[in-house]
Amino acid sequence: FFETQPQAVRLYLLYNHWLLVVLLYFFIIVNLLLAVVEQPALLPVPTWASMLVELVCLSVFSGRLVHYAKVIPRDKFWKDPKNLCILVILLLTLVDMIIYGALKATDIYSVRWSRVFRPLLLVNFTEGRQLRRAFRSIRNALPQILSVFLLFIFSILIFSLMALKLFGKRGLKTNSGKPYFTNFLEIVFDLYVLVTTANSPDIMMPAYNASSFFAVFFVIFILINTYIFMSVFLAVVYNNYKKYLKEEVRQLVRTKRHKMVRAFAILQERREGLEEPVVSHASWNQLVRLVQADLSHAHRELLWSVADQHNQGYIGKLAFVQLADLLNIQVIAVKSRPHPLQRWSPSLYLSTPSRWLCRAVQHRVFVMVYDVIILVNAVFIGLDEEDPLIRNSEWFFLALYLLEILLKLYAMEPRAFYSRHNFWNWFDTIIIVSALVATIINTAMTSVGGYSSRQILDIVFTLRVLRLIRVVDSIKRFRVIINTLIKIGPTMLTFAQLIIVVYYIFAMVGMELFQGRIQFFDSDSPGKHSCGNPALQDSSFAQLNYCKNNFNNVVSSFILLVELTVVNQWHVLSSGFTAVTHPSARLFFILFHIIVVIIIINIFVAFVLEAFFVEYTLEKSLLHTSLEKRIQELG
Amino acid sequence: FFETQPQAVRLYLLYNHWLLVVLLYFFIIVNLLLAVVEQPALLPVPTWASMLVELVCLSVFSGRLVHYAKVIPRDKFWKDPKNLCILVILLLTLVDMIIYGALKATDIYSVRWSRVFRPLLLVNFTEGRQLRRAFRSIRNALPQILSVFLLFIFSILIFSLMALKLFGKRGLKTNSGKPYFTNFLEIVFDLYVLVTTANSPDIMMPAYNASSFFAVFFVIFILINTYIFMSVFLAVVYNNYKKYLKEEVRQLVRTKRHKMVRAFAILQERREGLEEPVVSHASWNQLVRLVQADLSHAHRELLWSVADQHNQGYIGKLAFVQLADLLNIQVIAVKSRPHPLQRWSPSLYLSTPSRWLCRAVQHRVFVMVYDVIILVNAVFIGLDEEDPLIRNSEWFFLALYLLEILLKLYAMEPRAFYSRHNFWNWFDTIIIVSALVATIINTAMTSVGGYSSRQILDIVFTLRVLRLIRVVDSIKRFRVIINTLIKIGPTMLTFAQLIIVVYYIFAMVGMELFQGRIQFFDSDSPGKHSCGNPALQDSSFAQLNYCKNNFNNVVSSFILLVELTVVNQWHVLSSGFTAVTHPSARLFFILFHIIVVIIIINIFVAFVLEAFFVEYTLEKSLLHTSLEKRIQELG
Missing domain, CATH: 1.10.287 (Helix Hairpins)
Structure with a gap:
């Protein structure tokens, strides 16, 4: 797909540099956020200011597009609908801005219609690959959805006609005194609303009050349209989603394999006594170091030893192609590093009371004690805040939670404790430290100014309640669901x-x-x-x-x-x-x-x-x- | 499972006789319908009358149970929970009836609590096998549903506590002037209702009117509880349903194969020159004729020729075991019988104009013409009934529809036209003949008594609109969905x-x-x-x-x-x-x-x-x- 000259590769690497990508996202968000300051505005600013910002965004997007055009071959660039789409949007936006500016200058009411296209930029820049896939999946499902939808509309029309004939001439009145089911288009809308269940049972009551038999009409209507048709919609969408996802995944795998084979063709060398070309350990190593610089030496050696099962010092095509998959597997490097305190004072950290403390913290009972504390805390939170006893108990609970974190940090190596996979440790620490800060600010403001800010109190309360979520983690059956x-x-x-x-x-x-x-x-x-x-x-x-x-x-x-x-x-x-x-x-x-x-x-x-x-x-x-x-x- | 003595088999055949099965269903329905006449009654009857009917039902059920006990071995009978369940329900109902009768006689208020068990009889009689499977599927899904449900309740409780702290002290009022979010249990109920979306957006408005930021609370609540948790419920139920269904099907197949092997063991005979025992054509024929008496000779021969691929006159175990599956495949026997009119007057029916008519009726244009007629009819139905032109047009359309059916009957052999698989032909004929009868009755009543009965008019209108559904059948993309x-x-x-x-x-x-x-x-x-x-x-x-x-x-x-x-x-x-x-x-x-x-x-x-x-x-x-x-x- 891409050019392979050194200069092109350098451009490509620059194109994918994290700073440029972040910048692009930043400008996309700025472009979207312009709606906040444009008419009708939440924060009104002069029109020229918002237009200026928009112009900056447009030039950034154009620059990005030109950069992309340099990276890939020209014919590939023009064949890709997403580039054309971006180009058209940029041009349309420019045209719209000129028209709007001119009309605004002559005080004629005008509409910034090109704003509708802004979010499409989010879809069409390369980084939105997932999003484009979702849109493609919807587009592919459309013909089937349309069939079901037409049948569904037909069903509503038939029921509406029946409702008109059954109820129209009965002189019934709705609860607000309006005539009931006399206009065909109104009936169609009312029954469409009934499919969404939003006006049930109100829409049925006048007919039902007139005769219980009429309930049958509405029950059948809801069964067919709300239950069956809506389930069929889900089935159609789901089926297409699955089918399309499978197709996409298959294509991705095929492309990846194809690219790996090409990479192999470049790196391959011939060895004496071997028919097939192979890749040596050295060039493999170089490749991996280039692709994933942050991989530790040990991890790399481990992957090599998996690829090179028989310790031959080289691998064939098959083993090479697996590399991408191998790199995707997360290996959690558990470094049994000694605790910092141990290095600082081994005799103290390894003494009997200290060891006993570490074991106590990791014991099941410790978790249970804190679960009970959380439950008691929940009751205290629920009680009235005005009571000074309740208010001051907050300090006590905060101290307990801080103590827990400190104890855990004492028992476990800090870097292991805050490793990327320990979601709950991060959650705990952030929530409790923020709660501590917010509570201190709140108390300070109360004691100084004599009043407490509602906004800070809201934050304090929210953090306090969020603390309780932690209890979920200690129940195993919940953990599975939460992890999913x-x-x-x-x-x-x-x-x-x-x-x-x-x-x-x-x-x-x-x-x-x-x-x-x-x-x-x-x-x-x-x-x-x-x-x-x-x-x-x-x-x-x-x-x-x-x-x-x-x-x-x-x-x-x-x-x-x-x-x-x-x-x-x-x-x-x-x-x-x-x-x-x-x-x-x-x-x-x-x-x-x-x-x-x-x-x-x-x-x-x-x-x-x-x-x-x-x-x-x-x-x-x-x-x-x-x-x-x-x-x-x-x- | 069952006894195999001749007498037991005869009892078993009697047990499964269609008359007895229909009778059982009849009494189950009567038993359920007793609720219509019991207190609080739609049609009040004396207590003794409803109790008498219930006694009859109970004795029928007991008889059925005793019959079943005779059919299967005693230990099998007592091990089956469904028999025990029926027995307990029958006894409890009897006890309840006695207590109720006694209390009623002494004019003390009492409750017919055993009525709750009545529908369980529908579940537990052998004929409700599908239903029992559905219940078992629910029972097996319960533990997983419970996990998710507890987590869901926990989430609602946490959000309720947060809502109490955030909104409770703000002095907000609901639209009806009541205090907003001040009582914890009320909040829990309100938020549970919000999960079902029934009180959205009303429950949010007081907080949202106070500050736009509070909308964030409700949006997050709905996202987590309505969208994610409700989808997870569907996932859990669906997953269990699939898993359980697969397990059931596997077990059914295993049981069937086991039984077929036993049947083979009974019918098998040894042939010279063959190591494996086989079943001859004659005994196979006898078996099929016994099992499915209504199978035509040609159909039976066809199945045999499938089983006996090599025309050897006998089949082995493998081919024999397939028999049950073979019998399940529906073969539509298209008998190209001559049209009755052809038999009556061949020269007339086979004449050129007659042949031309037949071809015209089966032509695509014929269908299209009638689709247009249906659409025009739809417009006429929608117009005002009071207009005499519109009212009389009904006769014209009825005549057209009748003509269509008669033409089709002329072109096609009646028995093929009304075969079991031609759903739409049956639908058409029934709807149009009923519409004709109802319209005639209505017109007769109007011309005699000068007024038309509202009930008959309702039926006429309903039938008229139902006629329009037929248009669906001529559009292919709809036919697929409808057939499913x-x-x-x-x-x-x-x-x-x-x-x-x-x-x-x-x-x-x-x-x-x-x-x-x-x-x-x-x-x-x-x-x-x-x-x-x-x-x-x-x-x-x-x-x-x-x-x-x-x-x-x-x-x-x-x-x-x-x-x-x-x-x-x-x-x-x-x-x-x-x-x-x-x-x-x-x-x-x-x-x-x-x-x-x-x-x-x-x-x-x-x-x-x-x-x-x-x-x-x-x-x-x-x-x-x-x-x-x-x-x-x-x-």
Whole structure:
């Protein structure tokens, strides 16, 4: 794929330098965060300032693209859709900025439509490989999803027609006194909402109150549309996800093997008496040192001894190709380093009371004692903070937790204690040290100024409660689940990016459509009960106090989109926006539901399911085993 | 397993006679339906009458049990937990009936507690094998579900404690003016409801209105508990379901093979020149005719020719054991019988215009023309019924549909047209003939009495709309999905039984706990706006007009339980029942949510997922292929 001249390789190495990558991410985030300061803004700044920052971002992106173009052959560059996509986005953004600037200068209302494309940069830069895979997976699932979706819409239309004929002429009224099921399009929307269960059982009550038999209609509707169709959507999305994932993994393995074979062709040498070309220990060593500089000598030797099973001093093609996989296996180097205190004063650290203390700290009872302390602490946290006894007990508990950490540090070698794999030790120390700092600041402020800051108190309380989580680690059956969850954490970040991309696009569109139409008043103002818009007078949107759920800036937009993702009451939320604009605004909310809830959330569920199944059926790979065997042999 | 004396076999055949099985199901249903006439009754009858019917049911069940005891060896009978279970239920029911009768006679309030066990009879009689498998699958998944559940509860408790500390002292008020997040147990319940998303975003609004930062708390809560934990529940249930299903299938195959080997041992004979014993064609024929009497001679010969690949006149053990699998493969015998009209008047039926008509009916254009007719009909149905033109157009469409069926019957052999696999032909005919009959009755009643019955009109409308479904069959991409859904239909019946068992138990308990406390008034009566209970005055339960969602009889109980299964507004529904009884009544609703939504619905989803995956990856089995090959060879 890449050029192989020395200069090109140097450029490539520079392209992948961590500083440049971090810089790129920084500018992508800055570019996305511009929404905070642009109209409608959370923190308004002059238009020229935000445009200037955007120009800087655009030039950084262009530079990155040019850099990439130098690294790979020209025809490869132009064949790759992601480069074209970036180029088009950059050009469109530039055009949009010029138009917007010109219109703004002549005081004409204009829309920054290119903001919708910003998150696509996050998708299309090389670093977003995982994210692109997720998008490809969605794209491939679309035809099948579409079939099911059309059938699902057909089913809703049929049920709506039936509802119109059954209930339309009965003169029934909804709870708010409106005519019940008389307009076909309204029925379709109401039944779509019923599929999401958001208006159950309210939508059924007028018919049910008229006759119990009508409940049958709604029960069948929910069974078919909510239970069966929604499960089928999950099945289709999941099936495509699995199929596509398998295909991707297979392709990755094939590419990796192909590249390793090419690397072998470069490094290979002929030995006398051997038919096949081989790679010597020396050049292998050089390669590994180049690829993974931070590998210890012992670790490297271990890997070599696995590859070179018969101690011949060279390896063949087959063993060489395995190298990449070998490097991927994490070997935890347990260095039985002596404790610093032992080096400082061996006689004291190795004395009988000290040894006894170390053994006590590592004993099961020690863990149990601290579990009890945590539970007692939980009760104290739950009690009223005003009581001075309770307030002062906090110092006692903090001291106990600090003592625990110190004792553990005494018994264990500090660097082993804080090694990368000891998630809970890190968690403990950070939480307790922060709690200590926050409590001290809080007490200092109280004793000096006589009042305590609400923000600092909030942090103190949160840290105090978070401390309790530690109890989970000492129960084995929980540990397995937690570990699986921690393991799928990094991949969940891909989903976080995916959802941010979609949210960002919807937020931008939503802000242009609905900004300023619904307002939230903190104090008692005349418009408070209608969200500052007469169209919302006496609407359930205003009555339920939803005024703060608006598109007036990017933060409230995101929170509103989260609420829409949770689905409940989404019909009430959308009714507010249709009331202040036009009934067709519903399409925005329906589209959001289809894309986020039906497609993306299902992918998320499929992903969690798959991660757990893999966890349940995980067996060590062959290579893993051969490495372990070798370690055992070497002792 | 079973006795093999001739008398025992005769008893066994009698035990499995379809009449006795139907009778058993009939009495199980009667026993379950007793809830309709018992207190609190939908149709009240004297207590002695319902008790008499129940006694009859009990004696039928006892008879069945005794019959079963005669069929299988005594020690096997007593070792089987399901027999013991039936016995205990029968005895407990008898004891309960005696106590209830005695207390009733002395006018003391008493509870028919044994009604809870009734649905367990449905589970434990041999015929409910599928259902028992589902229950076993749940039981095996329980330990793993419990681990996740405890962790989930722990997470809710931690978040509740944090919410108490963060929001409790801020003096916030909910929308209805109550203090916000001040009582720990209330917070736990509110956050549990938030996991089900039923009170989102209302529960968040007071905190969010106070500060946008608090939204972070709720977003993290929903992410962890609603999305991650609920997906993990699905993963655990699904994983166990798959594992257990595989184990069951493996055991079934093993048992079947074992039994076939025993059958072979009985039928085997030695032939000269052969080391292995074999089964001759004659005894094989006799066996198949005994086991499956309705198999045609041609079909039997076909199967034999598959088993006896080399035409030797006998088969070995291996080929014999396959017999059961061979019999399971459905071979659709396409009998190219001549059309009855052809037999009646060959010259007419085979004339050129007649042949042309037949070809036209089977042409693609014919189908398309009728699809257009259906769409036009859909528009006409949607229009106003009052218009005489629209009303009379119904006759025109009915005539067109009838014509279609008659034309198809003319072109195709009737018995082939109505064969078991032509789902849509059956569907069409039934819907259109019923619509015709209902429309005629309706018109007759209108012209005679001058008014049309609402009930008959409802049926007419429903049938008219159902007719439109047919359009789905002519679109190929829909047909695949529909066929999968139809295929999983029978297994879905198992779930219907499962859910009825659970609903019945909850309905019985709910009726004893809450009967008569919430009342529905159809007409305007003083108690209408408080559901006849002062405790519900101004409650959201009464305001939302939920009075008919009560436990006053078995039908409303079931509908209420369906609403609780759909989840939305379940906290409002449960708040009504806690208001009229005691806050601990919430436990009933939480328990229902855990059992039905977290466990059973997830099994349902797992089941639909699995069915679709199997459908997507289905490949014909080896045996299937060999049968097909044979059919091709035979031409």
